Amino acid sequence: MQAKSRALHDFGSTFLGPALHCYAESIEAEAEGHLPVCLAREGWCFYRLLQRLERASLISLPHAPIYLRVSRTLLFRAMLGDPAIMPMALGNDFSGSVLDLMRKRFGLQLHEIFSTLPIELLRFTCELPRDQALVQQWLAPHMAALARLVEPTREALRAYLRQCGLDDPDMRPLMLDLGYSGTIQKVLTHVLGRDTSGLYFIATKPGDAAVGTHHAHLKGVFHEGVGWRNGCVMLDRSLLFESLLTAPHGQMVDIRQKHDGGFEYFYGREAATQRHFQDLKMVFDGAIDHVIDCRRHGVSYTRRDVQDLYEVFATRPNCIPHDVWHLFSVDDDITGNGIINPMQMFAI
Structure with missing residues (x-):
């Protein structure tokens, strides 16, 4: 193995390996009666981890894991105008114009925005969640038109979830993700119209969350009930994990169903990890190899x-x-910040 490849592999083993090992143990402990669903960008690594452990007969799961190509942007777009989801969509941090909000939070294209909303409204600026009620008031007269605009996305999403088997009445979905408040899980709970479970590295609000008449149950492996900027390094500097736990295609922003029953996926811009994904794959391989070695030889880590x-x-x-x-x-477009570098942010 070349020196650079060895460095990438070794870094994956030491930085990601122990966390993935503990996470795999927790998944196995929670899996009975559940369908393991690896979510979004972070889920791509979790999916590869579970696949390799299954092939090596080192984990026992009731159902093969599923990789679900979703994102907050995609789900907020699909459910744009839904009164049950809009408070959630507008409840997270954002600063910028209404035009930027519709483009970055809801994944709308410029031609879609300008054909649906008046130019005067698009110039307004807002800061969320402070201005949540004001933004809902601004958008209220246009909600029906926005809901019609995204109907193809919404219908394709529902068909995609059915094809993935998330409507199986005998298997409750177990959402697997890095964290933190379970937004994707909660929106999927609403879309699916059923109770769901979620297992995260960190759950800032663990326990049952009511979503309409259904419940999303959240559980954290390494931390539960912690808040941002309250001294939890794993949460406050979680961007290091987020940088690496990503997928080769980046963030999904739209979906369409094709005539043959398949799906066409649309993605946002690439970050450095997408441009250098072969290097990131070496990091993943090192981490997963470490988990396999640990499980074969009885090595364990505490939280x-x-x-x-x-x-x-x-x-x-x-x-x-x-x-x-x-x-x-x-x-980090969903908050209006664009591409950010945690190494520079944390001065490490």
């Missing part, structure tokens, strides 16, 4: 072990090797 290890990488300069610096960037 405290993983928390302490992450704190070292996230707070001390030069612990992350130079060979992987180029992989740390995150598409």
Whole structure:
């Protein structure tokens, strides 16, 4: 193995491997009666992890895992105008114009926005969640038109979820994701019209959350009930995990059903990890190889072990090797921030 490849592989083993090992143990413990559903960008690595563990007969799951190509942007677009989802869509941080909000939070194209909303409204600026009620008031006269605009996305999403088997009455979906408040799980609970479970690295609001007449149950593996900027390094500096736990195609922003019953997927812009995905794959391989070795040889980590290890990488300069610096960037368009670099943000 070349020196760079070895460095990437070793970094995956030490940085991601212990966390994935604990997470796999928790998935196996929660899996009975559930359909494991690996969500969004982070879920791509979890899906590969579970597939390899199953092939090696190192994990017992009641159903083969599913990789679900979704994102908050896609779901907010699909459910635009739905009164049960709009408070959730407008409840997260955002700063910018209404035009930027419709483009970045809801994934609308410029021609869709200008054909549906008046130009005067698009110039207004807002800060969410502070202006949530005001934005809902501004959009209220246009909700019916917006709902009609996204109907093809909404219908394709529902067909896609059915094809993936998420409507199976005998298997409750177990959503697998990095965290934190379970927004994707809650929207899917509403779309599916059924109770769901979620297992996350971190759950900021664990327990049952009512979504209409159904419930989304959230559980965290490494932390539960923690808040942002309250001293939890794994949460406050979670962008390091978010940078790496991504998919080769980036963030999904739209879906269409084709005439043959298949689906066409549309993605947002690429971050550094998409441009250098072969390098990121080496990091994943190192992490998953580590999990396999641990399970074969009876090696275990406590949650405290993983928390302490992450704190070292996230707070001390030069612990992350130079060979992987180029992989740390995150598409944070949904908040209006664009591409951000956590290495620079955290000065490590």
